[in-house]
Amino acid sequence: MNGVIVIDKPQDFTSFDVVAVMRRLCGQKKIGHTGTLDPMATGVLPLLLGKATRAASLLDDTDKEYRAGFQLGYRTDTQDITGKKLQECGERVQKAQIEAVLPYFRGNIWQIPPMYSAVQKNGQRLYTLARQGIEVERDKRPVTIYELILNEFDENTQSGALTVRCSAGTYIRTLCADIGERLGTFGVMSSLRRTRAAGFSLKDAVSLDEAKRLSEQGTLERMVRPTESLFSGRPALRVTGAQARRFCNGGALSLERLPGLPGDGTDGAFLRVLSPEGSFLGLGTVDREKAELSVLRLFYEEGN
Incomplete structure (x- = not known):
């Protein structure tokens, strides 16, 4: 699984306790959380699954x-x-x-x-x-x-x-x-x-008990949201097929060849980069000095 699942953390569980339970339910080791909750606290705890863990360092400043x-x-x-x-x-x-x-x-x-x-x-x-x-x-x-x-x-x-x-x-x-x-x-x-x-609320969350029930039914994956949802507030840029291939290989894109750059386009701003079909490839950073959109983080799946 790759993406985000939002858990309603129960009381007396640490954030790491929740991660341990979800590793077993999801059948994968690569799971991280977006911010620790004390054991006495309950509520929204977004977990990053698989390749979505690459987003962890980009979410520290979320309200x-x-x-x-x-x-x-x-x-x-x-x-x-x-x-x-x-x-x-x-x-x-x-x-x-x-x-x-x-x-x-x-x-x-x-x-x-x-x-x-x-x-x-x-x-x-x-x-x-x-x-x-x-x-x-x-x-x-x-x-x-x-x-x-x-x-x-x-x-x-x-x-x-x-x-x-x-x-x-x-x-x-x-x-x-x-x-x-x-x-x-x-x-x-x-x-x-x-x-x-991280942009998610209680209405997006599932309890651990519900997650266990869905796992037993084999339907837990339905609760996994796409990695892109972590950055839904960021402007999106759809690129051409050639630009998508270059970006996915780590290459920067010329700003001159990106007409209609979304957002304010200020230096340091980062955008969601989408394939011609609308698939989320990753995040790009505007570099005005080099006049290019450089790769900040890739999230694309093989075959996209």
């Missing part, structure tokens, strides 16, 4: 959307409810107060990665140090919160839920902790469901 539960009043060493409780605060917060502070977290903001994260410090993962009881200084990182909405808040239990649409690399549990701090109390993430990633 994501979450529905996150939060609890005010205490903090933990992991910034979520699975961690060790460190401190409590009896300060009571009203819904209007939360609405008032959310604008501070919209747009471009800075976050300090949590100790329980895969970020590296001097060659070591932070979570490895954290498990040894070691806390080190971490540099702030820029992230972007495109949308932040308070869906609900119970003033009695001091718990609620947020919708967050953000850039890659955003830590939602850190966002919950920072919101709590801004409110003069503490906050932890109580649940997390990823509703969109």
Whole structure:
């Protein structure tokens, strides 16, 4: 199989657990995922099958959307409810107060990665140090919160839920902790469901149980989407037969021979390159200095 299958990751599974299950169900070893989800998180986990794994390094900057539960009043060493409780605060917060502070977290903001994260410090993962009881200084990182909405808040239990649409690399549990701090109390993430990633949403996803059922029926391949779907937002360029052969052999295409270049055609822009029949060949990058469209990544199948 070559392409993308979107899994609705169950709770208490790591992303690698899901990959292991799908390797068995798909009968192939070459499977990768497009972004790790913590074990407590559920939701959209696109998996790359076969030749689609070549796309992994090109998807790091994709935006994501979450529905996150939060609890005010205490903090933990992991910034979520699975961690060790460190401190409590009896300060009571009203819904209007939360609405008032959310604008501070919209747009471009800075976050300090949590100790329980895969970020590296001097060659070591932070979570490895954290498990040894070691806390080190971490540099702030820029992230972007495109949308932040308070869906609900119970003033009695001091718990609620947020919708967050953000850039890659955003830590939602850190966002919950920072919101709590801004409110003069503490906050932890109580649940997390990823509703969109890599251009796919929950409506595109299949559960692991459903994937197992389809595998037993021999129909799992129907859920595999073409690799091209990962780049559906990119402009498409249909080339001639001769140009397709040259491109598939790694050769650059002259921009002069590509009339009607789609998109803005700026230097560095990349396009979906299609055969005369519309088959996806790969991605090309515009190089204005050389006046050519060079090969960024090939995905074509033999015989296309």
